[in-house]
Amino acid sequence: MALAPFGYQQAPVSLYEVGPRDGLQNENKTVDTTHKLNYVLALIRSGLTRIEVTSFVNPKWIPQLADAEALCLQLAHALPSLAGLRLSGLVPNVKGYLRLKPTLLNEVGIVLSASSTHHQKNMNRKVEESLHEYRDLMAMAKADKRFVRAYISTAFFCPYEGAIAPSCVIDLALQLHALGADEISIGDTIGAATPYQVVHLCEQLDKQLGLADVALHFHDTKGMAIANILAGYHMGVRTFDASSGGLGGCPYAPSATGNVATEDVVYLFKGMGVYTGVDLQALCQASLSLAPLVSQSLSSHVLKSLPLI
Amino acid sequence: MALAPFGYQQAPVSLYEVGPRDGLQNENKTVDTTHKLNYVLALIRSGLTRIEVTSFVNPKWIPQLADAEALCLQLAHALPSLAGLRLSGLVPNVKGYLRLKPTLLNEVGIVLSASSTHHQKNMNRKVEESLHEYRDLMAMAKADKRFVRAYISTAFFCPYEGAIAPSCVIDLALQLHALGADEISIGDTIGAATPYQVVHLCEQLDKQLGLADVALHFHDTKGMAIANILAGYHMGVRTFDASSGGLGGCPYAPSATGNVATEDVVYLFKGMGVYTGVDLQALCQASLSLAPLVSQSLSSHVLKSLPLI
Numbered sequence: 001m002a003l004a005p006f007g008y009q010q011a012p013v014s015l016y017e018v019g020p021r022d023g024l025q026n027e028n029k030t031v032d033t034t035h036k037l038n039y040v041l042a043l044i045r046s047g048l049t050r051i052e053v054t055s056f057v058n059p060k061w062i063p064q065l066a067d068a069e070a071l072c073l074q075l076a077h078a079l080p081s082l083a084g085l086r087l088s089g090l091v092p093n094v095k096g097y098l099r100l101k102p103t104l105l106n107e108v109g110i111v112l113s114a115s116s117t118h119h120q121k122n123m124n125r126k127v128e129e130s131l132h133e134y135r136d137l138m139a140m141a142k143a144d145k146r147f148v149r150a151y152i153s154t155a156f157f158c159p160y161e162g163a164i165a166p167s168c169v170i171d172l173a174l175q176l177h178a179l180g181a182d183e184i185s186i187g188d189t190i191g192a193a194t195p196y197q198v199v200h201l202c203e204q205l206d207k208q209l210g211l212a213d214v215a216l217h218f219h220d221t222k223g224m225a226i227a228n229i230l231a232g233y234h235m236g237v238r239t240f241d242a243s244s245g246g247l248g249g250c251p252y253a254p255s256a257t258g259n260v261a262t263e264d265v266v267y268l269f270k271g272m273g274v275y276t277g278v279d280l281q282a283l284c285q286a287s288l289s290l291a292p293l294v295s296q297s298l299s300s301h302v303l304k305s306l307p308l309i
Numbered sequence: 310m311a312l313a314p315f316g317y318q319q320a321p322v323s324l325y326e327v328g329p330r331d332g333l334q335n336e337n338k339t340v341d342t343t344h345k346l347n348y349v350l351a352l353i354r355s356g357l358t359r360i361e362v363t364s365f366v367n368p369k370w371i372p373q374l375a376d377a378e379a380l381c382l383q384l385a386h387a388l389p390s391l392a393g394l395r396l397s398g399l400v401p402n403v404k405g406y407l408r409l410k411p412t413l414l415n416e417v418g419i420v421l422s423a424s425s426t427h428h429q430k431n432m433n434r435k436v437e438e439s440l441h442e443y444r445d446l447m448a449m450a451k452a453d454k455r456f457v458r459a460y461i462s463t464a465f466f467c468p469y470e471g472a473i474a475p476s477c478v479i480d481l482a483l484q485l486h487a488l489g490a491d492e493i494s495i496g497d498t499i500g501a502a503t504p505y506q507v508v509h510l511c512e513q514l515d516k517q518l519g520l521a522d523v524a525l526h527f528h529d530t531k532g533m534a535i536a537n538i539l540a541g542y543h544m545g546v547r548t549f550d551a552s553s554g555g556l557g558g559c560p561y562a563p564s565a566t567g568n569v570a571t572e573d574v575v576y577l578f579k580g581m582g583v584y585t586g587v588d589l590q591a592l593c594q595a596s597l598s599l600a601p602l603v604s605q606s607l608s609s610h611v612l613k614s615l616p617l618i
Contacts, residue, residue, distance in 0.1 A: 191614070194580025195539055220532075223573040223610030224580070227536040230504055256614035264532040271503025271533070301532030305500070305565035 012275035013233065014050060015262060016149075016185070016215060016241045017043055019287075021052040021090055022259055023247025025062050028295040033067045035293050037074045042286035043244060044085065047278040048262070052088045052109060056096035072103035082106060088149060092123065097137050101144065108141045110134050111151040112176070114168045115158030118189070122153070131175065138180040150181035151217065155201070156193035159252050166201045170208050183213050185241055188228065190252055191221025195231035202235035215239035218260050220299070221250045225260035226268055233274070240265060245287030246299035261300030263287065321584035322542065323359060324571060325458075325494070325524055325550045326352055328596075330361040330399055331568055332556025334371050337604040342376045344602055346383045351595035352553060353394065356587040357571075361397045361418060365405035381412035391415060397458060401432065406446050410453065417450045419443050420460040421485070423477045424467030427498070431462075440484065447489040459490035460526065464510070465502035468561050475510045479517050492522050494550055497537065499561055500530025504540035511544035524548035527569050529608070530559045534569035535577055542583070549574060554596030555608030570609030572596065 020040055024031055031039075036054075043051055053075065059066035068089065075087070088107035091097045100108060112130055113119035119127045134150075141148050154161075155169045173184045186201065198216070205214055216232040216239070218225035229240050246261030266278045284303055291298055298304070329349055333340055340348075345363075352360055362384065368375035377398065384396070397416035400406045409417060421439055422428035428436045443459075450457050463470075464478045482493045495510065507525070514523055525541045525548070527534040538549050555570030575587045593612055600607055607613070 194577055196581040221610065221614045222576050223529075223535055223570070224577060226532055227539045227577065230536045230539060250614065253614040257610060261532070267531050268503055268533060268536065272505040301530065301566060305530045305559065305562040 010272070010274050011238060012277070013269055014239045015048060015265060015276055015278060016239060017048045017051045017244060017262055018217075018241055018259060019043065019244040019247045019262070019290075021055050021065065023243045023245070024294070025055060025064050026249060026251065027064050027247075029293065030064065031290070031293050033070050033074060035290070036067070036071050037078060039286060039290050040071075040075060041078060042289060043283070044079075046282035046286050047276075048283070049084055049277065050086045050088070050107075052090065053105060055090035055092075056099040057090070057092050069099065069103065072105060076104040079104070086147065091137065093133050094137050094140070097140055101140075105146075107147045107149060108137075109149045109151060110137065110181075111153060112172060113154045113158070113189075114152050114164045114172055115154040115161045117160040118154045118158045121160070127172075131179070134176075135179050142180055147182045148180060149183045149185055149215075150176040151185045151187055152176070153187040153189045155186045156188045156197050157190050159190055166204050169201060170204055173205065173209055173214075177209060177213070181213075183215055183239070184209070185215040185217045185239075187217040187241075188219055188225075191219030191225065191250060191257070193218070193228055194224050195227050198228045198231040199235055202232060202237060206236060211236045211238075215241055217241035219250060220246070220257040220260045221253065223257075226264055229260070229265060229268065244283060244300075245290065245303060247287075247290070247294070247296065249296060257299045261298075261302065263300040263302035267302045319581070319583050320547060321586070322578055323548045324357060324574060324585055324587060325548060326357045326360045326553060326571055327526075327550055327568060328352065328553040328556045328571070328599075330364050330374065332552045332554070333603070334364060334373050335558060335560065336373050336556075338602065339373065340599070340602050342379050342383060344599070345376070345380050346387060348595060348599050349380075349384060350387060351598060352592070353388075355591035355595050356585075357592070358393055358586065359395045359397070359416075361399065362414060364399035364401075365408040366399070366401050378408060378412065381414060385413040388413070395456065400446065402442050403446050403449070406449055410449075414455075416456045416458060417446075418458045418460060419446065419490075420462060421481060422463045422467070422498075423461050423473045423481055424463040424470045426469040427463045427467045430469070436481075440488070443485075444488050451489055456491045457489060458492045458494060458524075459485040460494045460496055461485070462496040462498045462526075464495045465497045465506050466499050468499055475513050478510060479513055482514065482518055482523075486518060486522070490522075492524055492548070493518070494524040494526045494548075496526040496550075497528055497534075500528030500534065500559060500566070502527070502537055503533055504536050507537045507540040508544055511541060511546060515545065520545045520547075524550055526550035528559060529555070529566040529569045529573075530562065532566075535573060538569070538574060538577065553592060553609075554599065554612055556596075556599070556603070556605065558605060566608045570607075570611065572609040572611035576611045
């Protein structure tokens with residue numbers, strides 16, 4: 001049996017887990033800090049090494065994550081060390097970074113939109129204003145030896161502007177990279193991209209930036225996420241974002257699916273013989289433990305069709 | 310912009326719609342014949358040219374499709390001609406074919422399992438016994454100038470036997486082809502295959518049978534269907550089965566998804582610039598018209614996230 005069909009080298013991939021942050025930030029029920037802690041610890045036990053733990057936005061906007069500092073403190077007590085772990089917090093501005101600074105988190109995430117309209121509505125400021133503030137923020141994070149991940153959201157389609165030209169994404173990626181971002185996560189925020197677009201954008205990114213520092217962040221809104229991840233892997237991307245259980249909806253279409261489920265991504269790569277380091281059974285347990293605590297139903301196909309095969 | 314990334318020739322594809330048969334055969338609510346007729350007509354209006362209309366099994370086993378003859382009669386009255394249309398009925402045996410024979414249907418479908426255990430449980434006879442009866446059945450269909458489609462189900466995994474060796478599938482495909490089957494539809498009945506398996510099986514099929522007469526039939530149980538279709542298209546398959554709205558569940562895991570949704574498949578190919586001949590908006594309308602008449606919720610991602618982009 002050929003071990004590398006499709007031209008795959010079967011290079012291992014790294015999964016970036018966004019469930020605790022992206023999955024819970026729109027949750028109607030309040031998940032208390034201890035349950036969040038147990039969830040994050042269960043994710044770590046499943047073998048995930050990169051986890052976005054929370055966000056340091058103004059609690060007025062996202063009360064669901066108002067316990068950011070408390071959660072980090074509990075994590076610091078619970079974890080014997082951070083060895084091999086990369087735990088991240090999202091920050092919208094310098095003020096947010098100053099809240100993250102004393103915590104155990106060794107990564108920091110910032111967000112920009114490729115669509116200026118989306119950025120304005122999401123961040124309440126212009127792209128250029130955010131870039132200006134992120135310059136200072138990244139300098140501080142670097143001085144603190146923190147890894148910086150920059151999200152470019154609406155990188156394929158914007159709910160307000162429609163299709164986004166790949167050149168806009170490339171320009172922004174180059175600027176962020178020049179400012180010091182260690183990784184750029186390209187987000188299909190409304191989950192409308194198809195493999196054609198992914199291949200095309202990856203080709204351009206590869207030429208102008210290389211793909212070593214590129215991650216792909218897909219939503220499954222139109223059911224394309226797994227195929228898009230396959231296309232991205234085929235092109236050479238090795239880091240993929242996902243949310244355990246498929247936590248996190250699509251704010252633009254309430255009944256639709258949001259983040260691609262980590263279980264489904266692990267299942268894909270497992271079937272392809274690609275190493276993720278994640279124990280699928282343990283990951284399912286982590287997601288299932290959260291299920292009774294949230295109002296959303298978990299959209300992961302793998303979870304809904306348990307037992308595994 | 311490169312028009313053929315991924316090595317695609319952007320060859321058009323043909324979709325084989327199974328909603329009226331595979332989607333309704335396990336439905337709890339009885340959909341009356343007139344509603345079925347309107348549904349099939351709406352599917353035809355959306356541009357689908359190949360539709361599996363019903364099944365001629367014993368109504369004792371599948372009462373949902375007991376109106377097979379009545380539906381065909383109404384269709385014959387409603388359609389000015391069959392020009393450009395290929396309408397099919399599934400038959401389990403010669404008796405079923407004799408019921409189909411006087412109808413307008415110009416295609417006939419037969420089913421075998423690659424797993425002998427699954428075949429025995431599903432058909433209540435051995436694979437060899439079915440093959441023997443199908444020999445006579447195919448001869449009759451050929452004499453009547455009907456196109457014969459043969460399904461090989463559980464072609465990747467069987468709920469009883471586990472992983473199925475590609476050689477079992479190839480052997481069966483070659484036998485069916487030799488007996489006169491015009492098309493072989495390879496079914497991932499429990500929706501557990503990943504692109505790795507699809508690529509591998511297609512490579513073998515291509516070598517021993519060619520892919521011109523091969524169709525792929527995926528279920529989205531583990532969320533892999535669209536990625537598997539992408540892999541199959543990449544390998545050269547040009548016919549894909551799908552069910553409008555994602556109708557039809559997975560009998561092995563009641564809350565799980567069954568057939569891949571035609572809307573999602575059309576969305577994939579549309580985004581890739583691959584011609585399907587189907588108007589996605591009209592297809593969504595066809596599925597939505599059926600939604601209030603069935604007990605299952607429609608699993609199509611595209612439908613759940615309407616409007617289109």
